[in-house]
Amino acid sequence: MSWLPPLDLTSWPTTAEKAMALQDELRPLICPVTPPGARFRTVARLDSAYADTGAVTAAVVVLAADTLRPVASAVAHGAAAFPYVPGLLAFREIPATFAALEKLCTAPDLLVCDGQGLAHPRRRFGLACHLGLLTGVPTIGVAKTVWGEYAEPGPERGAATDITIDGAVVGRALRTRAGVKPVFVSVGHRIDLDTACAQVLALTPRYRLPETTRHADHLCRAALRTATGN
DNA sequence: GCGACAG
């Protein structure tokens, strides 16, 4: 018995129209609130790597929130299930990512995704939202580039400004390192924006991106090379 | 109409 509910890939969308319809259908189920008493003792970072052949490898690295030390990791590989389409990244990334998560013995307390959560144009349902609903685990999106409008936050670490789309606050530009381009944080599911930003700051004591990113990035790239044959 | 567009 896994901590993760099964993912039925036979009904995975194969067209942009069906994918967008699914996003519209799932959007109302998002809960942007941290469950009472929630504790984030372990945090997982997710990443994917692609080969020109269409092969994909996903990696998950779990770390202890207090020490930022890795405590578990897993990889999974397969074929890209969807082309890259702006706004539909989740349909490309989730199948392999989910397979990697299935290999973990226990559920992480928080999943940190590469990309957007609610800071997603038009449908407000980015990768982090989708993965949050599928896993039931709190998720946040940390993107390197933004969709939406924001004012440049102050130069010091911790400075933040709201990101808005059509006038609605959908995330926050957060300076994780003094004098360096901010990251763009948005809620995925089961966490609030303030808590999400606090978690991202806790994960970035020295680099712009969360501590585990290099680890997850190196892990899936190395695994992809092995699976592909260098 | 044209360009821009998470990873």
Next chain:
DNA sequence: ATCTTGTCGC
């Protein structure tokens, strides 16, 4: 995402 040379800084 991925492909690449050089460069700056701790």
